[in-house]
Amino acid sequence: MKCRMTLLLLVVFVLSVSAAQAVDISVRLTPDKENSGHPTMGDTLQFRSRITAPSDRPLEGVVAWISLVEIDPGQEQPVDLEDWSAHKAVFAAHLEPAEELDSTWSVRLIKAGDYRVAISVMARDQAPVFTSPTVKFHVFQKPVVESRRIFPVAIGVPLLLLGLLGYRWQASHRRNPI
């Protein structure tokens, strides 16, 4: 019994020490007010994040990055941001206690569908990753290349030149029948 009590106390001590060392970094994410109400492919959406350091201690080497996840049924997957965003991370060498770091994230909408975006933060001496609540948005389809415009041109122009070539060939054949 005595041994169990000692073990329990030890566990409680370890947990309390860990809790004292882990600090909560607050991350908020909101869509920009100027964002289109009907975002379509090719548009750019902006999201604003605010990272707040804990009130009791500074943070060193803070890195925040953006994550995007497609959530269409059957298509759930993280999105490779290569084409979507040139601004994928921010870095702050030092944040004073309670200091805030504001950032704006631009996301260019490449593909139609439902998405959730989030900002994750970690500091050099903190094991956990802190993540903002996700923001959901829908990208509407935009017909980027229209087949009804392309077909007549892609077929018509070579046919026109072919007709001209045939006409020239016939004309030269009439002039020089042999």
Add this chain to the structure above:
Amino acid sequence: MNPIRLIAIKERQALLKDQRGLIWLLVFSIVLSTFSLLLISNTELSLLDNAQVVYLLIGTVTAAGAMISVILGSDAFAGERERGTLVPLLTAPITTAQLLVGKAVGLLTAWAVMYLLALPYLWAVGAGGQNLLQAILYLALFGTPVVLGFGALAMALSARTGSVLISLMTSMTLLLFSAGVPLFLDPSLRDSAIGKALDMINPFATALNTYDSVVVDSEAFSYQLLRLVLGVAWLCVTLIAARQAAHKPSFR
């Protein structure tokens, strides 16, 4: 009639009335048609936005234009020699400089025809998107020095070597290298000092970087001034080379 105009008209007729010239234009239009049809038949490509597609198309127009320009340029002196018409041309009351200018105007006409042929394709893929007009304008402004420059280079080699085959192979290799570097070299490699230097001296990369900057990134003309200077310098250097070579064309 002015001899320059006379030669330019002959060159224009070779392109627009001669069957061989019309076949080149037909090939050019088939290349553009294939590219356009690929866009609507390929799911990945159809996800590209209009600006990206227009950028790809004007790059293709420049490459195809430069190729045809190289073919016509290679024929300029060596073709005349092989057909036995170079000596009568040179003994006619016309200077080599006039002959060269006439041939260059012929190349310009050929490029103008290809440019006009490309306009319906650009409209078909780019209407409703961003920067279509800028794309059309910058294709004229930055594509012309590249296309004419390669044509002039081919003319220089054509006069120097007296062989259509050698000038064609050499200029085509240079064109493929020039067009291939920006396409196949990883962007991170092109970001290095050597990569940037290569881009600076590569006329094709200069034009492609301008198209990307203007059509996709909507950057202003002021950003493109240095590139325009480089493109014009490329044209001047190749024209000077063609003029030097045309003074003493090879009769071997």
